[in-house]
Amino acid sequence: MIRTIIIEDEQPCMDHLVTLLEKGFKEEVELLGTFSSFEDGLEAISTLNPELVFLDIQLGNKSGFDLLKELEKIDFNLVFTTAYHQFAIDAFRFSAIDYLLKPIAPFQLKEALEKVQSGISKTDRDSKYQVLLESVNSTDQKLKKMVVPHINGFRILELSEVIRLQSDGNYTEIHLNNESKIVSGKTLKEYENRLLDYRFFRVHHSHLVNIDFIKSYTAGKGGYLTLKDNSQVEVSHRKKDSLMKYLKSSGTDIIF
Amino acid sequence: MRKLKSAQFIFFWIMALCLISFSAIAKQSVTDSLRNELTKNKAKDTVRVKLLINLSNSVVWNDVEEALELAEQAYEISEEIAYQKGKAFSLRQIGVSYYIGSDFLRAMEYTQLALKESTTLDDIGFQSSLHNNLGNIYTDLKRYDEALAAYNDYIENSRKSANENGIVVGLVNRALIYSETEQLDAAIKDFEQALELSESNDFTYFTAVILNNIGQTYKSFGQYEKAEPYLKKAISKAQEDNQLTKSSALGNLAIVYHSRGKYDSALVLAEHSLELAKENGSLERQKEAWNVLNLVYDSLNNSEESLKAYRAYISLRDSILGEENKSELTRKELEYKMELKDALSQEEIKRQTLIRNISIIGSIGVILIMGILFTLNKKKRDALESKREADFKLKTAENELRLLRAQLNPHFIFNSINSVTDYILKNDTDDAVVFLTSFSQLMRLTLEYSVKENIYLEDDLKWISLYLDVESNRLRNKLTYSIEVDPSIDSSAILVPPMMLQPFVENSIWHGIAPKDGSGTILIKVFPEKDLLVFQLDDDGVGLKENTKKSLKKEHKSYGIELITSRIEVMNSLSEKKAQISITDKKEGVRVTIKLPLHLAF
Numbered sequence: 001m002i003r004t005i006i007i008e009d010e011q012p013c014m015d016h017l018v019t020l021l022e023k024g025f026k027e028e029v030e031l032l033g034t035f036s037s038f039e040d041g042l043e044a045i046s047t048l049n050p051e052l053v054f055l056d057i058q059l060g061n062k063s064g065f066d067l068l069k070e071l072e073k074i075d076f077n078l079v080f081t082t083a084y085h086q087f088a089i090d091a092f093r094f095s096a097i098d099y100l101l102k103p104i105a106p107f108q109l110k111e112a113l114e115k116v117q118s119g120i121s122k123t124d125r126d127s128k129y130q131v132l133l134e135s136v137n138s139t140d141q142k143l144k145k146m147v148v149p150h151i152n153g154f155r156i157l158e159l160s161e162v163i164r165l166q167s168d169g170n171y172t173e174i175h176l177n178n179e180s181k182i183v184s185g186k187t188l189k190e191y192e193n194r195l196l197d198y199r200f201f202r203v204h205h206s207h208l209v210n211i212d213f214i215k216s217y218t219a220g221k222g223g224y225l226t227l228k229d230n231s232q233v234e235v236s237h238r239k240k241d242s243l244m245k246y247l248k249s250s251g252t253d254i255i256f
Numbered sequence: 257m258r259k260l261k262s263a264q265f266i267f268f269w270i271m272a273l274c275l276i277s278f279s280a281i282a283k284q285s286v287t288d289s290l291r292n293e294l295t296k297n298k299a300k301d302t303v304r305v306k307l308l309i310n311l312s313n314s315v316v317w318n319d320v321e322e323a324l325e326l327a328e329q330a331y332e333i334s335e336e337i338a339y340q341k342g343k344a345f346s347l348r349q350i351g352v353s354y355y356i357g358s359d360f361l362r363a364m365e366y367t368q369l370a371l372k373e374s375t376t377l378d379d380i381g382f383q384s385s386l387h388n389n390l391g392n393i394y395t396d397l398k399r400y401d402e403a404l405a406a407y408n409d410y411i412e413n414s415r416k417s418a419n420e421n422g423i424v425v426g427l428v429n430r431a432l433i434y435s436e437t438e439q440l441d442a443a444i445k446d447f448e449q450a451l452e453l454s455e456s457n458d459f460t461y462f463t464a465v466i467l468n469n470i471g472q473t474y475k476s477f478g479q480y481e482k483a484e485p486y487l488k489k490a491i492s493k494a495q496e497d498n499q500l501t502k503s504s505a506l507g508n509l510a511i512v513y514h515s516r517g518k519y520d521s522a523l524v525l526a527e528h529s530l531e532l533a534k535e536n537g538s539l540e541r542q543k544e545a546w547n548v549l550n551l552v553y554d555s556l557n558n559s560e561e562s563l564k565a566y567r568a569y570i571s572l573r574d575s576i577l578g579e580e581n582k583s584e585l586t587r588k589e590l591e592y593k594m595e596l597k598d599a600l601s602q603e604e605i606k607r608q609t610l611i612r613n614i615s616i617i618g619s620i621g622v623i624l625i626m627g628i629l630f631t632l633n634k635k636k637r638d639a640l641e642s643k644r645e646a647d648f649k650l651k652t653a654e655n656e657l658r659l660l661r662a663q664l665n666p667h668f669i670f671n672s673i674n675s676v677t678d679y680i681l682k683n684d685t686d687d688a689v690v691f692l693t694s695f696s697q698l699m700r701l702t703l704e705y706s707v708k709e710n711i712y713l714e715d716d717l718k719w720i721s722l723y724l725d726v727e728s729n730r731l732r733n734k735l736t737y738s739i740e741v742d743p744s745i746d747s748s749a750i751l752v753p754p755m756m757l758q759p760f761v762e763n764s765i766w767h768g769i770a771p772k773d774g775s776g777t778i779l780i781k782v783f784p785e786k787d788l789l790v791f792q793l794d795d796d797g798v799g800l801k802e803n804t805k806k807s808l809k810k811e812h813k814s815y816g817i818e819l820i821t822s823r824i825e826v827m828n829s830l831s832e833k834k835a836q837i838s839i840t841d842k843k844e845g846v847r848v849t850i851k852l853p854l855h856l857a858f
Contacts, residue, residue, distance in 0.1 A: 086704075101700070105693040189712070189748065205749050205858040219347075219369055220331060236858035244365065 001030040002116060004052040007041035007067070008034070008081065009059050013102055017054060017081070020109055028113060038062045042070055050076050052116055054100075057082040065136045074129055077116045088136070093194055095132035096147035096154060127156055146194070148174060148184050155182060159198055163229055165191050165208040177213070179229065201246055203235045211250060287314045305330045305342040309349050320357035327353055344373035348386060355393055364393050384413030384422060391429055400433050407433070420457050424450045428466060435473045443473055464494040468505040480512045487512065503532035503541050507548045514552055522552045543572035675730045691729050698722050705754040710855065713789075714747035717782070720757055724778065727765050734775045735765060742783035750789065751855045759817045760793055760839075760848045768797020768846055776845075788835075789854045796845040820850075 004021070008014040014034055021029050032048050035041040038059045045053065053076055055064040064080060065088075080099040082088050092099045098112050131145045148155050157174070166173045167188035174182045184191075192202050199211050203225065213228045223240055225233045235243060290311040297304050312326035327349035334342030351366035367389050374383045391406035407430040414422030431446035447470045454462040467490035474483035487509040494502035506529035513522040526548045533541035546569035553562035672695050679688035701719055705711050717739055728735040741747055761778065769776030781792040824835045835852045 101696070103689070103692050103696055105689065202857075219366070220335070221328060238856055238858055241361070 002028060002052045002113070003032055003048070003050045004029050004054070005032050005041075005044050005048060005050045006034045006054045007036075007044070007059065007064070008054065008056040009036045010056070011036070013056070013081070016102075017104060017109075020104060020106055024106055024110065025113060028117070038067060042067055045071065045076070052077045052079070054079050054081055056080075057088050065133065068129060068133060074125065077125075078129075079112050079116070090194075091132055091135040094135050094146045095128050096149055097128055097132055124153065128154075131156055148182055149186070150182050150184050157182075159195070159200075159210070160212070162200075162210050163213045163227055164210060164231070164233060165195075165200075167206040175229070175231070177229065199250060201243060203233060203239050203243055205236065207233045209233055211247060214247070287311065290314060300333045300337060302337070302339055302342060305334050305339060305346065308333070309342075309345055312349050312353065316353055316356050320353055324350060324353040324357070340373070340376055341379075344370050344377055344382065347373055348382075348389070351389060355389070355396075358396075360393050360397050364390065367393065380413055380417045381419060381422070384410050384417070384419075387413065388422075388426060388429065395429070395433060395436075400437055403433055404430065420453055421459070424454050424457075424459060424462050424466075427453075428462075428469065431473075432469070435469075435476070438477075440473070440477050444470065447473070460493065460495060461498055464490050464498055464501045464505075467493060468501050468508065471505065472508050475508050475511060480515050483508070484512050499532045499536045500538055500541055503529045503536065503538075503545065506532070507545050510548050510552065514548075514555060519552060519555050523549075523556065526552050539572055543569055546572065672726070672730065691726070694722060694726050694729070698726055702755070708754055710751040711754045712748055712857065713745070713750040713752050713782070716752050716754060716756075717741070717747060719755060720761065720780065723758060724761065724765075727762075731765070731770060735769055735778065736775065737778040737780070739780045740782070742781075745782060745784060745789075747782075749857050751857045752789065752852060756820055756850060756852070757791055757793065759820055760850070763817070764793065764795035764797060764846065764848075768795040768799070770797075772796075772798050784854060785851065787854050788851045791848075791850040791852075793848040793850075794842075794845060799844065800839070800841040800846055 006014060006017055008017065014036065018031065018034065021031060029052075032050055033044060035044050041055070041059070044050075055067065055078055057064045057080060059067065068074065068078075078097070080088070080092065080097065081102055081104065082099060083102045089099065098115060100108055100112060128147055131147055134145060144160070145156055145158050148157055157176070161177050163175045163177050165188060166175065168183070170185070170187055172184045172186055172188050172191055174184060176182070188202075188206065188208055192200070192208055195208065200208055201211055202208050209225060209227065215226045215228050215230075217223065217225050217235070223235045223237075225235055227233060290307060294304070294307050294311060297307060308326045308330035312323040312330070315326070316323035327346050330346035331343060331350065333339075334346055347366050347370035351363045351370060354360075354366060355363035367386055371383065371386045371390075374386060377383070387406045387410040391403045391410060394400070394403035394406060407426050411423060411426035411430065414420075414426055427446045427450035431443045431450065434440075434443035434446065447466055451463065451466045451470070453459075454466055467486050471483040471487035471490060474480070474486065487505050490505040491502055491509065494505065506525045510522045510525035510529060513519075513525065526545065530542065530545035530549060533545045546565045550562050550565035550569055553559075553565055556562075672691075676688050676692060676695075679685070679691065698719075701722065705715070705719060721737075721739055724735070724737045728737065757780070761780075764778055769778070776795060776797050779794045781790075781794075783790050783792070821837065824837060828834055835850075837851075838849045840847050840849075
């Protein structure tokens, strides 16, 4: 039995989640209580010592993230719930933290609970929350880190150490500036969507490049970029013009 | 009238100025002999590189595509044999070819590349010719300040290396900018200086061009008295090999005479000007000549001839306009992008609020069903939320919003809410939950996609099938559908404007299949056709004839279709390839075909 609380300030959403838990997960989940304000929720965490907290992003005029900041340590599993807060969703994706979109579908809840039961070690949890809070706090929406799941768990990367990403079917190779690489089970397109606003550019069907690592561009029919690790990345014919425009507009010091 | 520009492009390893001075036949023979040389010399060496560049130079005015290909070949060989000079010169030639093909941005890019390569060459003449070329490109983009700076560089470098020829070209080009920006005194000063140099060096060709340019400049400022002597001198100086200048000067003088009421003399000059222009084959010149003739005939009250001349002028103008338009477009595009940046932040806030409002409608509806009143408080948070989200990088507002409204039209939202109500009344809550889940996913994706100009085809098709799932659910599974993508299409590498199909699919469902007895099928096929991407939508519903009778519901659906039609019009105004829509009635049901330019992402 997972000792669980819900912190949610909208009654219907609360009712919906309670109903789903009672209907489908009576055996797995012990619901200790439901709390509809920031303060009550905070207090409940310290007194009831839950193993699992469902936490709404929006709590009156504060946020679920504010609540995390108040905590000295996080020794429980967190599942965020949100309706449509793109900035929050981006942050979750970067930190690889579970979240549920309202209205919550039974099968999604099931998946989230299965993950909780499979258990994640505490150190991993902490570092993920740290990435999450950093990405939420940075005022200019510049997320500096991302969590990359791979075969043996996950790694936290600073965007500034990622040189380029290369598609390998459904996998993506992430090349780092210490000459190592990680293979991630997400597609290049997912990374493209995530990194588009952070000085990464899709120069080719198989390549996403951190523009701060571009050393030079070689023109001609099969034009290619040389990156600072001396790797060469082909630029597809159709991406050339938009790449040039992008580089000019993002103030790189490359002279073409 | 910056004919001197072409002069500059010729400075190369063969004699300068060949291009301007040759009549078509002579040029042909140069081209042929170069081609012969090339077939003889198959070795990948410096000789071949030079031949390729020279051939490119000699065909560039007739066949830009070929010129480009030749110059690129020259570059590839130079790279292979590490021939630095060849690399630089072929890059310049690629730039020139793009310039003549009116692709000014690429022209600039390659000229800059040539400049970069030239730093290792220690060839001041070559390097400074690139500055002149850059000046020409900037002039065509109407970026006069930058053009001036480039010409100044060129003049200075030519002076340093005592390149008299270059000084003359630079001065004349600079004068033409002054003339276009209405600085008469500065223009005349440069012209006079160039004229003096040109005469003392016996550059007969240049001398005639400059005289005509001075006359034309005075003429354009309305100073006909001053213009006349220069034009007359230009006509006498222009040799057999310089008919363009002669034709131009004759036309200019015709206008001077015309302004004094000497219509008969003006007519003689104008006709002569046209004759020379025809001999030379320059469309631009012929256009101008017809324009002068139209003016003269009009003053002579010969309306028939005047109309004939005007028609000839217009048809030539339209065939040439393409080029002028292109540079105008490039300039507009640059300006527009600058303005866009400023406007974005303001539009952003407006846009956000509107998106919020639309989603408020949706969510209010859904929550109503759950029996909750949910008002001011929610709005307050949305305000907070939108502030926080205002940093988002999104694009222009107006179109997206219209699109968004169309896609998320209230009919769709409220009909969906009705469906949920219906489920609940029938006590089928599990179904209601499933429906609501996919409905909210659809809303989310709609909000995400509707702010994008293009999305990957695979995402667009996923969206359409989710939309069809939701609608088919509402129709109690009276509807089946399938989406077939031609195997030759890689939907992860093709871009399409988002949700183009939606209004048509909606039509098929609610005006084709819903009124029909029994169930119906929608089949969507996606396949390529030359350089177009075709969406073909077939339904087996009641067809057009049937549903126009029942056109009570027509208002909102035709709005959606109207919107797509106007999007297609906008697309067509921006691209050579033509998008099109056709809607036809079949024996059973309707077929809609949408053809879009095939837009490959990579």
